[in-house]
Amino acid sequence: MAINLRRLAVLYSKNKRTQYYWSVCNLSTKSEVESHLDFKKWHNGGGAFHPSACIDSTALIEIGAIVYPGAVLGANALIGSGAVVGPAVTIGQSTKIGYGVSLSNCIIGDSCVIHNGVCIGQDEVESHLDFKKWHNGGGVFHPSACIDSTALIEIGAVVHPGAMLGANVHIGPGAVVGPAVTIGQSTKIGYRVSLSNCIIGDSCVIHHGVCIGQDGFGFFVDENGNMLKKPQMLNARIGNHVEIGANTCIDRGSWRDTVIGDHSKIDNLVQIGHNVIIGKSCMLCGQTGIAGSVTIGDFVTLGGRVAVCDHVSIASKVRLAANSFVTKDITQPGDYGGFPAVPIHEWRRQIAAQRRISKKGIA
Incomplete structure:
Protein backbone atom coordinates (compact mmCIF):
# COMPACT_ATOMS: atom_id res chain seq x y z
CA MET A 1 0.00 0.00 0.00
CA GLY A 121 -12.36 3.35 12.33
CA GLN A 122 -12.72 0.09 10.46
CA ASP A 123 -14.88 -0.19 7.36
CA GLU A 124 -18.23 -1.70 8.22
CA VAL A 125 -18.88 -4.98 6.46
CA GLU A 126 -22.38 -6.31 6.75
CA SER A 127 -23.05 -10.00 6.49
CA HIS A 128 -26.38 -11.71 6.04
CA LEU A 129 -25.38 -13.71 9.10
CA ASP A 130 -25.57 -10.51 11.19
CA PHE A 131 -29.32 -10.11 10.58
CA LYS A 132 -31.98 -11.62 12.83
CA LYS A 133 -35.62 -12.54 12.34
CA TRP A 134 -38.07 -10.05 13.86
CA HIS A 135 -40.57 -11.63 16.24
CA ASN A 136 -43.57 -9.78 14.80
CA GLY A 137 -44.03 -10.47 11.08
CA GLY A 138 -40.95 -12.48 10.17
CA GLY A 139 -38.87 -9.76 8.50
CA VAL A 140 -35.18 -9.40 9.22
CA PHE A 141 -33.33 -6.68 11.11
CA HIS A 142 -29.81 -5.83 12.20
CA PRO A 143 -29.22 -6.00 15.96
CA SER A 144 -27.89 -2.42 15.97
CA ALA A 145 -31.28 -1.11 14.77
CA CYS A 146 -33.49 0.45 17.47
CA ILE A 147 -36.98 -0.99 16.96
CA ASP A 148 -40.01 -0.60 19.22
CA SER A 149 -41.39 -3.96 20.28
CA THR A 150 -44.81 -3.09 18.81
CA ALA A 151 -43.42 -2.60 15.29
CA LEU A 152 -44.51 -5.03 12.57
CA ILE A 153 -41.84 -6.03 10.04
CA GLU A 154 -43.40 -8.34 7.48
CA ILE A 155 -41.59 -11.23 5.85
CA GLY A 156 -39.21 -10.11 3.11
CA ALA A 157 -38.62 -6.68 4.65
CA VAL A 158 -35.10 -5.71 5.76
CA VAL A 159 -34.10 -3.18 8.43
CA HIS A 160 -30.44 -2.18 8.20
CA PRO A 161 -27.97 -1.16 10.94
CA GLY A 162 -28.70 1.95 12.98
CA ALA A 163 -32.30 2.36 11.78
CA MET A 164 -34.91 3.56 14.28
CA LEU A 165 -38.55 2.41 14.17
CA GLY A 166 -41.16 3.91 16.49
CA ALA A 167 -44.20 2.34 18.14
CA ASN A 168 -46.74 0.63 15.87
CA VAL A 169 -44.69 1.13 12.70
CA HIS A 170 -45.68 -1.27 9.90
CA ILE A 171 -43.04 -2.29 7.32
CA GLY A 172 -44.54 -4.12 4.32
CA PRO A 173 -43.04 -7.11 2.48
CA GLY A 174 -40.00 -6.35 0.34
CA ALA A 175 -39.43 -2.93 1.87
CA VAL A 176 -35.86 -1.89 2.65
CA VAL A 177 -35.13 0.48 5.54
CA GLY A 178 -31.56 1.66 5.01
CA PRO A 179 -28.84 2.39 7.56
CA ALA A 180 -29.68 5.14 10.10
CA VAL A 181 -33.16 5.79 8.67
CA THR A 182 -35.69 7.01 11.26
CA ILE A 183 -39.41 6.17 11.04
CA GLY A 184 -41.87 7.77 13.44
CA GLN A 185 -44.65 6.03 15.33
CA SER A 186 -47.74 4.65 13.59
CA THR A 187 -46.25 5.10 10.11
CA LYS A 188 -47.10 2.51 7.46
CA ILE A 189 -44.53 1.55 4.82
CA GLY A 190 -45.91 -0.28 1.77
CA TYR A 191 -44.55 -3.12 -0.34
CA ARG A 192 -41.09 -2.71 -1.89
CA VAL A 193 -40.54 0.78 -0.53
CA SER A 194 -36.89 1.90 -0.49
CA LEU A 195 -35.83 4.26 2.29
CA SER A 196 -32.31 5.65 2.64
CA ASN A 197 -30.78 8.84 4.05
CA CYS A 198 -34.14 10.02 5.37
CA ILE A 199 -36.29 10.74 8.40
CA ILE A 200 -39.99 9.85 8.23
CA GLY A 201 -42.39 11.49 10.70
CA ASP A 202 -45.31 10.11 12.71
CA SER A 203 -48.53 8.70 11.26
CA CYS A 204 -47.37 8.79 7.65
CA VAL A 205 -48.50 6.47 4.85
CA ILE A 206 -45.85 5.54 2.29
CA HIS A 207 -47.46 3.55 -0.54
CA HIS A 208 -45.96 0.72 -2.57
CA GLY A 209 -42.80 1.27 -4.56
CA VAL A 210 -41.91 4.69 -3.16
CA CYS A 211 -38.20 5.61 -3.12
CA ILE A 212 -36.99 8.23 -0.64
CA GLY A 213 -33.45 9.44 0.02
CA GLN A 214 -31.62 8.31 -3.10
CA ASP A 215 -29.10 10.60 -4.81
CA GLY A 216 -30.47 13.53 -6.77
CA PHE A 217 -29.73 14.20 -10.44
CA GLY A 218 -26.74 16.52 -10.19
CA PHE A 219 -23.78 16.63 -12.58
CA PHE A 220 -21.26 19.11 -13.96
CA VAL A 221 -18.99 19.14 -16.99
CA ASP A 222 -15.23 19.28 -16.42
CA GLU A 223 -12.66 20.96 -18.68
CA ASN A 224 -12.47 17.81 -20.82
CA GLY A 225 -16.21 17.65 -21.39
CA ASN A 226 -16.75 14.70 -19.04
CA MET A 227 -19.89 14.50 -16.94
CA LEU A 228 -18.95 14.33 -13.26
CA LYS A 229 -21.33 13.65 -10.38
CA LYS A 230 -21.95 16.36 -7.79
CA PRO A 231 -21.86 15.11 -4.18
CA GLN A 232 -25.29 14.29 -2.75
CA MET A 233 -24.58 14.01 0.97
CA LEU A 234 -27.63 15.29 2.86
CA ASN A 235 -31.02 13.82 3.76
CA ALA A 236 -34.72 13.87 2.98
CA ARG A 237 -37.06 14.80 5.84
CA ILE A 238 -40.73 13.85 5.72
CA GLY A 239 -43.04 15.53 8.24
CA ASN A 240 -45.92 14.11 10.27
CA HIS A 241 -49.21 12.88 8.74
CA VAL A 242 -47.78 12.90 5.23
CA GLU A 243 -49.13 10.51 2.57
CA ILE A 244 -46.97 9.60 -0.43
CA GLY A 245 -48.46 7.75 -3.42
CA ALA A 246 -47.12 4.68 -5.18
CA ASN A 247 -43.86 4.89 -7.13
CA THR A 248 -43.15 8.47 -6.13
CA CYS A 249 -39.45 9.42 -5.81
CA ILE A 250 -38.03 11.99 -3.39
CA ASP A 251 -34.30 12.70 -3.70
CA ARG A 252 -31.94 13.49 -0.83
CA GLY A 253 -30.40 16.95 -0.58
CA SER A 254 -27.02 18.16 -1.77
CA TRP A 255 -26.71 21.66 -0.22
CA ARG A 256 -29.83 21.52 1.98
CA ASP A 257 -32.15 18.74 3.11
CA THR A 258 -35.15 17.90 0.97
CA VAL A 259 -38.22 18.61 3.15
CA ILE A 260 -41.90 17.64 2.92
CA GLY A 261 -44.06 19.56 5.42
CA ASP A 262 -46.63 18.16 7.84
CA HIS A 263 -50.01 17.00 6.49
CA SER A 264 -48.95 17.23 2.84
CA LYS A 265 -50.41 14.69 0.40
CA ILE A 266 -48.55 13.45 -2.68
CA ASP A 267 -50.16 11.39 -5.45
CA ASN A 268 -48.67 8.49 -7.44
CA LEU A 269 -45.73 8.93 -9.84
CA VAL A 270 -44.51 12.28 -8.53
CA GLN A 271 -40.84 13.27 -8.86
CA ILE A 272 -39.37 15.62 -6.23
CA GLY A 273 -35.78 16.66 -6.88
CA HIS A 274 -32.96 17.30 -4.46
CA ASN A 275 -33.06 20.33 -2.09
CA VAL A 276 -36.79 20.88 -2.63
CA ILE A 277 -38.71 22.31 0.34
CA ILE A 278 -42.49 21.82 0.39
CA GLY A 279 -44.56 23.46 3.13
CA LYS A 280 -47.38 22.06 5.22
CA SER A 281 -50.77 20.88 3.93
CA CYS A 282 -49.76 20.90 0.27
CA MET A 283 -51.34 18.65 -2.37
CA LEU A 284 -49.40 17.33 -5.37
CA CYS A 285 -51.41 15.45 -7.99
CA GLY A 286 -50.16 12.59 -10.16
CA GLN A 287 -47.19 12.92 -12.52
CA THR A 288 -46.13 16.26 -11.08
CA GLY A 289 -42.41 16.94 -11.53
CA ILE A 290 -40.51 19.36 -9.28
CA ALA A 291 -36.92 20.14 -10.25
CA GLY A 292 -34.13 20.69 -7.75
CA SER A 293 -33.92 23.50 -5.16
CA VAL A 294 -37.56 24.60 -5.52
CA THR A 295 -39.23 26.21 -2.49
CA ILE A 296 -42.99 25.81 -2.10
CA GLY A 297 -45.03 27.50 0.64
CA ASP A 298 -47.97 26.17 2.69
CA PHE A 299 -51.40 25.12 1.37
CA VAL A 300 -50.22 24.88 -2.24
CA THR A 301 -52.05 22.65 -4.73
CA LEU A 302 -50.43 21.39 -7.93
CA GLY A 303 -52.71 19.76 -10.49
CA GLY A 304 -51.81 16.70 -12.50
CA ARG A 305 -48.61 16.84 -14.60
CA VAL A 306 -47.58 20.26 -13.32
CA ALA A 307 -43.88 20.96 -13.90
CA VAL A 308 -41.82 23.35 -11.79
CA CYS A 309 -38.46 24.66 -13.04
CA ASP A 310 -35.41 24.45 -10.77
CA HIS A 311 -34.65 27.16 -8.16
CA VAL A 312 -38.17 28.60 -8.41
CA SER A 313 -40.16 29.78 -5.36
CA ILE A 314 -43.94 29.45 -5.06
CA ALA A 315 -45.81 31.44 -2.41
CA SER A 316 -48.30 29.94 0.02
CA LYS A 317 -51.94 29.40 -1.04
CA VAL A 318 -51.19 29.04 -4.73
CA ARG A 319 -53.18 26.66 -6.95
CA LEU A 320 -51.83 25.51 -10.31
CA ALA A 321 -54.01 24.05 -13.04
CA ALA A 322 -53.12 20.69 -14.56
CA ASN A 323 -50.33 20.65 -17.20
CA SER A 324 -49.02 24.05 -16.10
CA PHE A 325 -45.30 24.83 -16.21
CA VAL A 326 -43.82 27.21 -13.64
CA THR A 327 -40.75 28.94 -15.08
CA LYS A 328 -40.31 31.82 -12.60
CA ASP A 329 -41.20 32.76 -9.04
CA ILE A 330 -44.86 33.07 -8.04
CA THR A 331 -45.01 35.63 -5.25
CA GLN A 332 -48.75 36.16 -4.76
CA PRO A 333 -51.44 33.68 -3.65
CA GLY A 334 -54.05 32.76 -6.23
CA ASP A 335 -54.85 30.48 -9.13
CA TYR A 336 -52.42 30.06 -12.05
CA GLY A 337 -52.23 28.04 -15.25
CA GLY A 338 -50.57 27.70 -18.64
CA PHE A 339 -47.11 27.36 -20.13
CA PRO A 340 -45.51 29.44 -18.73
CA ALA A 341 -47.84 29.70 -15.74
CA VAL A 342 -49.67 33.02 -15.42
CA PRO A 343 -52.67 34.17 -13.34
CA ILE A 344 -55.67 32.04 -14.24
CA HIS A 345 -57.75 34.88 -15.75
CA GLU A 346 -54.88 35.84 -18.05
CA TRP A 347 -54.44 32.21 -19.07
CA ARG A 348 -58.15 31.92 -19.90
CA ARG A 349 -57.97 35.05 -22.05
CA GLN A 350 -54.99 33.52 -23.88
CA ILE A 351 -56.97 30.36 -24.57
CA ALA A 352 -60.00 32.36 -25.77
CA ALA A 353 -57.79 34.46 -28.08
CA GLN A 354 -56.16 31.35 -29.54
CA ARG A 355 -59.59 29.87 -30.16
CA ARG A 356 -60.80 32.98 -31.99
CA ILE A 357 -57.64 33.05 -34.15
CA SER A 358 -58.01 29.40 -35.04
CA LYS A 359 -61.68 29.89 -36.00
CA LYS A 360 -60.75 32.80 -38.28
CA GLY A 361 -58.07 30.68 -39.90
CA ILE A 362 -60.60 27.96 -40.63
CA ALA A 363 -63.10 30.48 -42.01
Missing part, protein backbone atom coordinates in the same frame (compact mmCIF):
# COMPACT_ATOMS: atom_id res chain seq x y z
CA ALA A 2 1.56 3.26 -1.11
CA ILE A 3 1.53 6.05 1.45
CA ASN A 4 2.25 9.63 0.45
CA LEU A 5 3.42 11.13 3.72
CA ARG A 6 3.32 14.71 2.55
CA ARG A 7 -0.42 14.28 1.83
CA LEU A 8 -0.91 12.78 5.28
CA ALA A 9 0.86 15.76 6.82
CA VAL A 10 -1.51 18.14 5.03
CA LEU A 11 -4.55 16.05 6.03
CA TYR A 12 -3.76 16.27 9.72
CA SER A 13 -2.17 19.72 9.76
CA LYS A 14 -5.33 21.29 11.21
CA ASN A 15 -4.69 19.52 14.50
CA LYS A 16 -2.27 21.63 16.56
CA ARG A 17 -0.79 18.67 18.39
CA THR A 18 -0.10 16.76 15.19
CA GLN A 19 1.28 19.93 13.58
CA TYR A 20 4.13 19.77 16.08
CA TYR A 21 4.74 16.08 15.57
CA TRP A 22 4.89 16.45 11.79
CA SER A 23 7.29 19.40 12.10
CA VAL A 24 9.82 17.44 14.18
CA CYS A 25 9.66 14.34 11.99
CA ASN A 26 11.81 13.98 8.90
CA LEU A 27 9.11 13.16 6.35
CA SER A 28 10.03 11.74 2.98
CA THR A 29 8.23 13.18 -0.04
CA LYS A 30 8.45 9.84 -1.84
CA SER A 31 5.75 7.19 -1.68
CA GLU A 32 6.90 4.11 0.19
CA VAL A 33 5.85 0.52 -0.20
CA GLU A 34 5.36 -1.36 3.04
CA SER A 35 7.32 -4.50 3.68
CA HIS A 36 7.95 -6.42 6.88
CA LEU A 37 11.61 -5.50 6.31
CA ASP A 38 10.71 -1.80 6.64
CA PHE A 39 9.54 -2.19 10.23
CA LYS A 40 11.92 -1.71 13.15
CA LYS A 41 11.91 -2.78 16.78
CA TRP A 42 10.89 0.00 19.17
CA HIS A 43 13.41 0.61 21.96
CA ASN A 44 10.78 0.78 24.69
CA GLY A 45 8.70 -2.42 24.83
CA GLY A 46 9.91 -4.34 21.80
CA GLY A 47 6.96 -3.68 19.46
CA ALA A 48 7.37 -2.99 15.76
CA PHE A 49 7.05 0.41 14.07
CA HIS A 50 7.54 1.90 10.64
CA PRO A 51 10.30 4.53 10.43
CA SER A 52 7.90 7.05 8.91
CA ALA A 53 5.73 6.95 12.04
CA CYS A 54 6.22 9.93 14.34
CA ILE A 55 6.56 8.50 17.85
CA ASP A 56 7.51 10.36 21.01
CA SER A 57 10.52 8.77 22.67
CA THR A 58 8.57 8.24 25.90
CA ALA A 59 5.92 6.06 24.20
CA LEU A 60 5.74 2.38 25.15
CA ILE A 61 5.00 -0.11 22.33
CA GLU A 62 4.73 -3.59 23.79
CA ILE A 63 5.95 -6.68 22.01
CA GLY A 64 3.52 -7.89 19.34
CA ALA A 65 2.10 -4.41 18.73
CA ILE A 66 2.56 -2.77 15.31
CA VAL A 67 2.61 0.92 14.39
CA TYR A 68 2.10 1.58 10.67
CA PRO A 69 3.47 4.35 8.41
CA GLY A 70 2.52 7.93 9.16
CA ALA A 71 1.05 7.19 12.60
CA VAL A 72 1.58 9.79 15.33
CA LEU A 73 2.06 8.76 18.99
CA GLY A 74 2.22 11.38 21.71
CA ALA A 75 4.24 11.46 24.92
CA ASN A 76 3.71 8.53 27.31
CA ALA A 77 1.32 6.73 24.93
CA LEU A 78 1.09 3.03 25.75
CA ILE A 79 0.35 0.49 22.98
CA GLY A 80 -0.55 -2.94 24.35
CA SER A 81 0.57 -6.27 22.94
CA GLY A 82 -1.17 -7.31 19.73
CA ALA A 83 -2.56 -3.84 19.07
CA VAL A 84 -2.44 -2.45 15.53
CA VAL A 85 -2.11 1.29 14.93
CA GLY A 86 -2.98 1.81 11.28
CA PRO A 87 -1.55 4.26 8.75
CA ALA A 88 -1.86 7.95 9.70
CA VAL A 89 -3.65 7.23 13.00
CA THR A 90 -2.98 9.89 15.66
CA ILE A 91 -2.83 8.99 19.38
CA GLY A 92 -2.57 11.76 21.96
CA GLN A 93 -0.31 11.90 24.95
CA SER A 94 -0.80 9.62 27.97
CA THR A 95 -3.37 7.49 26.13
CA LYS A 96 -3.45 3.76 26.87
CA ILE A 97 -4.28 1.26 24.12
CA GLY A 98 -5.20 -2.25 25.33
CA TYR A 99 -4.31 -5.68 23.98
CA GLY A 100 -5.50 -6.58 20.47
CA VAL A 101 -6.95 -3.15 19.76
CA SER A 102 -7.36 -2.24 16.06
CA LEU A 103 -7.13 1.46 15.13
CA SER A 104 -7.59 2.83 11.60
CA ASN A 105 -8.85 6.08 10.06
CA CYS A 106 -9.07 7.79 13.44
CA ILE A 107 -7.65 10.39 15.81
CA ILE A 108 -7.49 9.53 19.53
CA GLY A 109 -7.21 12.37 22.03
CA ASP A 110 -5.10 12.81 25.17
CA SER A 111 -5.38 10.67 28.31
CA CYS A 112 -7.84 8.18 26.79
CA VAL A 113 -8.19 4.53 27.80
CA ILE A 114 -9.02 2.09 24.99
CA HIS A 115 -9.68 -1.32 26.48
CA ASN A 116 -8.72 -4.72 25.07
CA GLY A 117 -10.14 -5.77 21.71
CA VAL A 118 -11.69 -2.43 20.73
CA CYS A 119 -11.94 -1.67 16.97
CA ILE A 120 -12.13 1.97 15.85
